[in-house]
Amino acid sequence: FDEKGKLLGSASSPIQIWKEKDCIEQSSTDIWLAVCTAVKSACSLANVAAEDVAGLGFAATCSLVAVDADGSPVSVSWSADARRNIIVWMDHRAVDQADRINARNSPVLQYCGGGVSPEMQAPKLLWVKENLQESWSMACRWMDLSDWLAYRATGDDTRSLCTTVCKWTYLGHAHMGQWRELDSRDMEACGWDEVFWEEIGLGDLVEGNRAKIGRSVAFPGHALGSGLTPTSAKELGLLPGTPVGTSLIDAHAGGVGVMESVPEAESKADLSDEEAICRRMVLVCGTSTCHMAVSKNKLFIPGVWGPFWSAMIPEYWLTEGGQSATGALLDYIVENHAAAPLLANHAASQSVSIFELLNKILLSMAHEQNIPFLSALSQDTHVLPDFHGNRSPVADPKSKGVICGLTLDTSEKYLALLYLATIQGIAYGTRHIVEHCNAHGHKVLIFDQGFQRVTRYMIGCL
Template identity: 85%
Template sequence: MDHRAVNQAERINACNSPVLQYCGGGVSPEMQAPKLLWVKENLQESWSMVCRWMDLSDWLAYRATGDDTRSLCTTVCKWTYLGHAHMEQWQESDSRDMEACGWDNVFWEEIGLGDLVEGNCAKIGRSVAFPGHPLGSGLTAAAAKELGLLPGTPVGTSLIDAHAGGVGVMESIPDEQFKADLPDEEAICHRMVLVCGTSTCHMAISKNKLFVPGVWGPFWSAMVPEFWLTEGGQSATGALLDYITENHVAAPLLSNRASSQSISIYELLNKMLLSMSHEQNSPFLSALTQDIHVLPDFHGNRSPMADPKSKGVIYGLTLDTSEKHLALMYLATIQGIAYGTRHIVEHCNAHGHKIDTLLACGGLAKNSVYIQEHADIIGCQIVLPRENEPVLLGAAVLGAVAGKKFPGVRDAMKALNAAGKVVNPSSDPRVKKYHDAKYQIFRSLYEQQLSHRSTMVQALQ
């Protein structure tokens, strides 16, 4: 969520390097190249002292094993490493532990970070491996002592946290419902994983590389080996619900009431919405928000507009400060987030994907209203995994592969993923008609914003 490097991202994108086509057409300020450029320009003393730049997950693996092999996941998804160049070397050598051949040195020099490619890219990774590749000789003696584990315990090359969630749920499909109609290699390409937390990541894979403007990727083998990853996202989802809720005047009273019932404020709000729907004789719960529309870009738009300058919009404010008004604001914000996910799904499908099933994990996936609204708005079944912490399960998959319990990540996923509840969209045609109308308003709010932004730019010239 760190957007300090917006200006650096704009300058990098202006160079039109070929690497940019593999991150949705341009780097995001949330990616490492603009962040590194920001550090170099603003913290020069720190910059000169650093011997390695690493993602957290690569750092943990290095700290545990002493092996500075980086992950295809981190380097491809956030550092502009070209995984398909890596693929060509891998196919020729049949080795999954190789020199890092996917860095574009010209790109780093063009953007003013040529010092990062010195010494065969020593500061950003000389070797890169598939997720789950066993690192070094396993846990070092020092790391084993700190962790209370045995020296030599296998450690696999890492995944970014959300991508571990993708590995932890993507095969969590009930056999009898979803797997019979399509070949396995094709069926998995019809799924999108929503990793729903502070922000939301949208993970879909394909056998062929699909370029989707404004959506990160295609990233080769960055999550599931030998598949291209498309990664959408919303920069603030759980964080936005917290913001909307906590800044409402009725929040302290509701928070106290929730605490007295030993439930979260969101569980209490869900109960209130059900009661309000009955009291107002609403045709369905979603209809409570017919006068409130939310564009959830309070922290920019990660995809598909790829506009970090986008702002949030709430249409339909009144002087109401009641608890019921907070419940309506909460529901309208959930809907705005779901319309954003619908926009991402439709945009991906318009550029070659065939997504028709969603799988959800993370904290927000445990919120029944949040998941039902997403199912109704997107029109897809949503499968929830049996495992309560699928990000941890994804990490366990990597350990199991590193420990040679399974021949590969896909094998481990199939063995360890399991489906839980399946949430279906409403069969009431009125619900679809309602959300189609609100979705059009949602789309118009951004278009109006662009027009207003242009008007103000002209006014200041």
């Protein structure tokens, strides 16, 4: 990007992933190589020389990385494969550990919706300690992926306030000397509640001034160390000393930009900047969907993560809802249907995506049946989208999905109906989150209550 925010070039590079039942793993070495390839390609496409790069930052999923004292990967896999040193955010191996942590009812849990999720780091860490003792002994640093990328680039182990607050139970308001509650514990000016870690059986992580999980925590964008090290600069095709900012979680990085947008309807509502930013909800969609809203006052919402202080917008409290499987669910529904291979061939022959073709099929079906309300096509087919648990607001990782109304039809048209019903199920899940947040103090403005138009909008986005 240039200094005005114009995109000059972008590139991507594929990465590996291993999936075995509830265990989903990646390789930090593989990801770093992919990052280096993508950065070089993006600079080349943008025709930008290394000396023209003013700075860079990293955003990544909130996956857990394990490395030893030399920075080499430490396996977190039953396979003992050293490459597999990342427990991916959506990995659900630590459901039992999360239940046991939540049963203790520690005061810090009120700052993550009332309980930790198996998608967070404390349960995953406890799982490794209980199941992979050799790896537990070898690991010198446990890091969020975006923090590890920044560390790999600079050699500076400073962690992000975003990652630590949202995924590690770090108390950002305590970090800034605003601590005023949580019983009578002596928290000092630090956001780590060491009693919590000791209570859940991970007291060894806070030994040595919390060296394994983060001695230093800074706001996102804080300049790290002396910038790129000579080694990482060479690997990235950039110059040593190029500034690197403290990281953000991927969805939250998107949230920062979206929060700055001003919808036309909102601009007519005559709100101050502070009021307006507190009336918005950001949806960042991919494999899962994050629903993020901010407030000046902390709001405790059962089953919804947060309130997280300054985790996305400085000095605002973040509420983070979410659906654990959205894009992943659509892929699953489409790819596992009997008509999927034929659909893929037809899409390729027309040089369109599978989703564009499904949209065309739905519009054609609505026209054939003389149905002006497209969503009515799926009136006999319903999907409960909790195929990977319910992140919010039910907050049940053991929840299961349901498809009601299945027939023996194997046609492309019936696949299109399943696709539509899945989108509707996802949309209803979002509606549930928005209404639940508003019932507990948020005031998210909803300008379009028409479910038909919401569904069409989601299809258009896809």
